[in-house]
Amino acid sequence: MGIVAGGIGAELFERDEEMKILMDGLAAAQRREGGVVLIGGGPGVGKTALLDVFLRRAADAGAQVFSASGSVSVTGHELAVIKELFLGPEEEETVRAATRSSEGVAEFEDRLFAAMHRETRRRPVVIAVDDVQLADAASLRCLLYLVRRLRTAPVMMVLSESTGPHALPPAFHAELLRHPQARQLRLLPLSRDGVADVIQHHVDTDETSELVADFHAVSGGNPLLVHALLADSRDARRLDPRQPSRAVASTAFTKAALAWAYRDEAELFDVTCGFAILGESATPALVACLVGRGADAVKQVMTALDTAGLLEGGAFRDDAVGKAILEHADAVTKANLRRRAALLLHDDGAPATVVAHHLLAASVTEPWAGRTLLTAAEKAMEEGREELSLDCLRLAGQSARTERERAAVVMARVKIGWQIDPRLVAPWLDALVGALDEGHLKGGDAAWVVKHLAWHGRFGAAGEVLAALSAKPYAGDPRVEDELLVVRHWLRQTCPAVDTNAPGTATRSLRREPQPRHVSPSSYAVELLGTVLAEGPQDHTVAMAEEILRGCRYNETNVEALEAALLTLLYADRPDRALFWCDVLLQQAGAPATGTVVAILSGVRAEVALRQGMLPAAEGFARGALSAISLPGWGVAIGAPLSALVMATTVSGKSGVAGAWLNQSVPEGMFETRHGLLYTHARGHYHLAVDRPAAALEDFLTCGGLAAEWGMDTPTFLPWRTSAAQAHLALGNPREARALVREQLARPGGSTSWARGVSLRLLAATSELDQRPALLRESINLLEAGGSQVELIRALADRSQALHALGAPAKARMVARHARAVADNCGADPLFRRLFRDEVHEGDSGSEGVEGEGEGSSSLTAAERRVTALAAVGHSNREIGRKLFITKSTVEQHLTRVYRKLGVRSRAELSDLFVGTNMGTGAERLARTS
Known part of the structure; x- marks a missing residue:
């Protein structure tokens, strides 16, 4: 593959028409019909190459060729071009003497034409001057003298003129083109096809199309540069055969550029x-x-x-x-x-x-x-x-x-x-x-x-x-005060000790009389975040946060405003909206995914994914946040992405990975920030996972004390009470656990779907066995409506265990199947296997476990599923028959078989069995559409 080693030919490309005109002129001269051809074009388009090839062909055809080139260095020398064309060094003194007067010049021109006329008796003559625009004035006069006498002489004159600052005098052009046999050629750069013709013999055929576009883009079709690119590319390929084929501009290209x-x-x-x-x-x-x-x-x-x-x-x-x-x-x-x-x-x-x-x-x-x-x-x-x-x-x-x-x-x-x-x-x-x-x-x-x-x-x-x-x-x-307002709000939600300990400034802004001031999106956003952290979710804070984000764009808004508005949505129990706006902003950021703004947004995105229970996404975004900038660059804020990463890996069963990240050195000041609360809370859950409930409880209670002191004690931000309740349960302290759960239910934000769902699950764990199914049923409904997939799996696991303990294994298996589907959706298979160890074991051994197909909803026929779905949501047998266009007797027969297969005895048990399952959701859809 690539550019083939070998020489680059000097043949012409896309010049057939021009060469034909020149050869026709030569044929006319052979018929004693003299003519003149003026070849024009920009630098490097191939005028000299065309002229050289033509002169060789003319010589091969028997013509006498006289050639010369104009040059700035000889422009001031009399008859310099004429001397180069016709005279030797020994004749220079004769020319100098002859041209000292106008009569002498005329005599010289006559003698020159007579000598040429004698030459043409034997064969036709071709006179060629390259870069004629640089010829001296005397030479141009002589050339015009000859042109006037070419009509019946076997002489062809070919002149090339390069476009540029030096141009032929208009009078010379006019005189030249008055000749009846005068032709003017204008050479253009090569087309793409012409470039392809140049390089096709030097590259592999399967790469020609790509290289042609590359060569033409760099050279513009200028033949001199095309050949130079080909030489450089060939040399580069020879030095490194692994190098992909492309136009390489190096030594030859530089020299070619200088040449024109x-x-x-x-x-x-x-x-x-x-x-x-x-x-x-x-x-x-x-x-x-x-x-x-x-x-x-x-x-x-x-x-x-x-x-x-x-x-x-x-x-x-x-x-x-x-x-x-x-x-x-x-x-x-x-x-x-x-x-x-x-x-x-x-x-x-x-x-x-x-x-x-x-x-x-x-x-x-x-x-x-x-x-x-x-x-x-x-x-x-x-x-x-x-x-x-x-x-x-x-x-x-x-x-x-x-x-x-x-x-x-x-x-x-x-x-x-x-x-x-x-x-x-x-x-x-x-x-x-x-x-x-x-x-x-x-x-x-x-x-x-x-x-x-x-x-x-x-x-x-x-x-x-x-x-x-x-x-x-x-x-x-006012400019300082406006920005200082944003900074102070940011401090209160991030490093509260700094603002409250600043001497003489703690209440200064609050004591002043209200005055009109500029309020930026950053100011609004950080105030909203403070409100949510202190007072819990409110509808107007969600609306204002979304309004701010609708008016923001990546790189046009302070990251403080973006982060605060996104966290307001998250801590107001709207992770779905926080997810939407995070993805919009990160998409605007584009690639590469580096820099502080990307790091902070990725950290928030990880926290959102964690709240939703999407473990692989949480881990991925947390790692992305930590790699977007250096770890020291995170400063005291490193606690946020670290906490998401530790939590995600802990819940996923990767306690070794979580422990390694916890061993990372962090700034001491981090523990005096909101980020430190998240970090300490995540560390507590790691301690729970590795069976250190006492250490976990200490972490959770430390979080609680600081959150209360800093005015951030809302469960939608930091559910430390339910976390501490889990530690108490592991330590055998159900009474303390129950008290903490009830406290959380009473806190601002404790009634949101996510917080209440988690609280009810733990409340069930501290309740009598016969009370647990109802509490867990409500917990599952809440968590399905707007909670975490991970917490939903935990609630389903607790309900499955309770049903097993109450002697309802079929119901327990149905719940386990639901948990299996949730775990597959959120990437929590290790958590599922840990919580449903017995069911997984039974399924793997081929019995009626969670993976089995012997009993449960998977054994129902399609007709039985339709009847069951409508019965589970409360329709009578007559209503079911009318909706499905079957008789009441057929409905009763289907239900009898369903009761036997599912191990239930009544419609109430059937309804309870399907609440919070995929089939329950399907029942609702079927009831609406039937």
Whole structure:
């Protein structure tokens, strides 16, 4: 596969028509009908190659060939081209003497034509001048003299002219084209088919189509560059045969670019460099200002590049072309061009990232560049170009002249570094605090210093900054106060000790008279989260959280607002809505899934999946959150994704994995945050799973004490009471467990589907055996309506055990089948096998266990299922017969068989058997549609 090693031929492609015109001209000359052909085109399109091949064929046909080339280096020398065409060194003095006067020039031209006429007596003559636009004026006069006498002479003249800043005089063009046998050819770049013809003998046939598109995109069909790409690609393939076939622009390509850009024409090279430097920003006016050339010269070069197939939309069609050109410019020249380009684009109002590109390339620190670089850094971060953002910040730091400018750079480093990975922020925190102390931070930037300090566990410094923001120079600044309001709310829901311990600031904002102020989505969202944590779920908080999220977009809204609104939905017992918005935002984030915002959103998504009992998803998103940024970068917030990961792996039966994550070092300050509560709660469940109920109880009670102290004691956020009840049950303390469960039922949020469902399951565990089925039945209904799949499996397991104990094995097996379906749906097979160990064992041995097919609903016929479904939801035999179009007697016969198969004796037992099962749900659907 790939590019085949071998030579690259010099044959012509897509030039058959042009060659035919030239050969027709030669045939006419052989008939003593002289003519002239002017070949035009952009640089590198193959004019010289076409001319060379034609001259060889003319010579082979018996013609006398005279050839020469124009050049800037000889433009000022009289008759330089004519000498190259016809004369030897020994005749130069004769020519010099003959051309000292106009009479001598005329005599010389007559002698020249007479000599040529004598030559044509033996054979036709072909006169060829390549790059005729660079010929000296005297040579052009002689050529026109000959053209006027070609009509009946066996002489063919072929001239090639390259489009560019040097052009033939209009009078020469007019005189030339007045000849009756004059033809003008315009060579164009190769088409895709032409490029395919060039490379098809050098690549494997199954890769030709892909390579043709690649080669044509880079070269624009310019034959010189196509051959150079082929040579480079062949060499690259030879060095590394495993390399995929593609257009490689290397040494040959660079030399080819120089060959057409530096054709002894300084304007061509200079202007081409200007286009290469400016790239997509290039306009004729900007290029002219950049390289100090006239607008006309720039337009001519632009035309030349366009006809050569190298421009697209006013810029090089591929970066490889511009890069190859600039490799021939020295470093000082390139740096000067970059500096001038930056200033021109800055003054022209170009985007900051475009200007920054030139500043970085030249490594210049202009006085005006600082603000532009900071703007570019911020914009690059929004576009996901992290490296460009950091490079802009580094150069901005070098260009800062005043303390205020240096403070602005530090703040930008902190803002952008935090978005990439908060670990990058830590080295700049002291400088940030220093800038704050000196009064060099502006507006809202000052308030967010508190958050960055708290995030990294520097709670003491955060408290001091809170106090400092109440004094000069920030006191009374509305921008500081608006942002400080958001920060303080964030602190109360995240690191409550920082805000309450800040000297002299605890109630300052509350004591002031209400005044109109700007309220941002972040402010609304963090206030809503605080309300839910303190007061439990309320309908208006859910509505407001959704309203905030509808107006938010990834990368356009502070992550504090996004996180708070999502957690408000989750802790208001609406994980379905939190799931929807999480997925919307993460989809907007796109790939790669890295950065602080992605990390935080993934952490929330893991918590949502955990609340729903979707264990594989919870583990996957938690791992994604931890890999999106470094572990140190998480700061005190690492407790949130770690808690989700530990809980998911613990419930999945991966206690070894959970223990390994718990052994990870975490910041001590984490335990003074909301994230620390989640972490300690997850650790408690790990202790339960590994049979350490006393350690688990200590963790749960610690969570409870801190949650109450911080005003976050709602079961929809942290159900520590039911968790502690499980630990008490494991320790043999049912009375203590029952008391905690009743407390949780009475708490704000304790009546939600999820919280009440979990509470009733544990209440059943502390109740008499005959009371348990009813409590568990209600628990199952609640958890099916809006609870966790994992908690539903646990409730089903408890109900199955209770039914077994009460002597109803058929009902127990039906419940176990329901649990099996739930476990399959949420990826909780290890939990199912652990809770239904006896049923799984019976099923594996082929008896009537959970996996068996001998009894239960799976043994019913389709007709029996339809009758059973309607009977289970309370329809009479007559109603069932009418709905199913069968007789009442047939209904009674079906029910008799169903009772026998399922081991029940009445409609009440039948209804109780199917409550909370898949068949029960099907019964409801059938009743509605029948």
